[in-house]
Amino acid sequence: MSSHYQTLRLILGDQLNANHHWYQQKDPSVLYVIAELKQEATYTKHHIQKLCAFFSAMEQFAGALNKSGHEVTHLTLDDTADFADFPELIQHLCLQHDVASVEYQRPDEYRLLAQMRGMSLNSKDTSSLTVTEVDTEHFLVGFDEIDDYFTKDKHHKMEFFYRKMRKRFDVLMEGDKPVGEQWNFDGDNRNKLKPQDIVEVPAPLLFERDVTAIRQRLEKHNIPSMGEMTEHLLWPTTRRESLELLSFFCEHCLPNFGRFQDAMTGNSEHQWSLYHSRLSFSINSKMLHPLQVINEAISHFERSEGKISLSQIEGFVRQILGWREYIRGVYWANMPEYRDKNSLDAQQSLPSYFWTADTKMNCMKQSIKQSLDYAYAHHIQRLMVTGNFCLLTGINPDEVDEWYLGIYIDALEWVEMPNTRGMSQFADGGIVATKAYSAGGNYINKMSDYCKYCHYKIKEKTGESACPFNSLYWGFMVRHRERFEKNPRIGMVYRQWDKQEDSAQTAVIERANWCIENLESL
Incomplete structure (x- = not known):
């Protein structure tokens, strides 16, 4: 590999697009850089399979580019341990290889786009390097x-x-x-x-x-992770x-x-x-x-x-x-204001079983264990089981965001945050969804066999054996009545609530409050 290059092109771990125009011609004066970086492995605690999948895919992509005749350097955590972020690493490589210009594909996450656009790079003679941003040529809407x-x-x-x-x-x-x-x-x-x-x-x-x-x-580099790893x-x-x-x-x-x-x-x-x-x-x-x-x-x-x-x-x-x-x-x-939205003022902390699946609620146990085992759950498990539970119990959307971003192999902030903070938690106040996707245990029973094998009774709303989702649903709806009562998609549920006896309402709310106060023991 030559030590001098005219151009350095950075490829991020989610930019493995072999059909990008960059690769249509082989140019020995261009150095492609694919780098494992502690910053990217630790900005949230990732699932071990997610870390391995991205790092493996990056390594395979670097090998494929190299095999097809491009100049490529694939840097591992061993190589990049001394660099805090991409600008530091790129500056080092520019000086090492006497690079004249830098190109990067536009990152899909706000934090990385801000980092890239904020780069100030110098050449060996301290003159400023040319930095060019190009499209990833992936999304259908430019x-x-x-x-x-x-x-x-x-x-x-x-x-x-x-x-x-x-x-x-x-x-x-x-x-x-x-x-x-x-x-x-x-x-x-x-x-x-x-x-x-x-x-x-x-x-x-x-x-x-x-x-x-x-x-x-x-x-070796003390990268924290969650979840299980198969052989x-x-x-x-x-x-x-x-x-x-x-x-x-x-x-x-x-x-x-x-x-x-x-x-x-x-x-x-x-x-x-x-x-x-x-x-x-x-x-x-x-x-x-x-x-x-x-x-x-x-x-x-x-x-x-x-x-x-x-x-x-x-x-x-x-x-x-x-x-x-x-x-x-x-x-x-x-963005960036979206990441701070919390329209329902949710402040509870995630219970510990989100990292262990050790809960008596079978739907939660199954969905969380699957997520820990495979770094995967499908959209209804994410929305109507774990997401619904977080919504009903008022979990802080910052914590919900962090868990979803870390545990799922397909989670990058651009796709995770609006799905979680918007669709699932209604924290954005209705930018994504026109209603809160709240539901009692009946929905889960309708779409699964989870309830059949659960410690709790799906038909009960009150008492120690009652499905927590049932009372939590009504507790959530009553707590946010002022916001949702006039919503044509869900307003009718309040008429059902109002038909119930005062004593029945009180018992349900007491059960909901108990569940929230005792989240760890559910």
């Missing part, structure tokens, strides 16, 4: 277009945004009409898994990447593996994806994956492009001869083309 779709502190209906995306990218369209003359099939996609359905759930496609060396580095990493860490997982999903999971996308079960060895694609890590690290995933799924749908119904493919497309792009737009339209 960074400079976000303001065309989103306004700060304003709610934008996701469904309308989704329809614009369908039209703009001609996805599942016939002219200017949606295929099937219906935009959204969400109402068809809320089935509970019956015993026979559980038997038919396909075993997930798993990988076996050896990450022993990465784990040893994490231990080999089960997640895809190359583009080829990601494409394998995409093909597996289209072949084996897509035919039933929409139908059971909201379902949960603790009664299957495949409960943690069910019919979900588990492609979010591959997409969020940019090993796969969102349109590539959408087009591949639609291709399978069109060739399936009716085995994949329209409602299955539409539900999948909506998650990527609609929700993912929408959430990213909300993030950038509202």
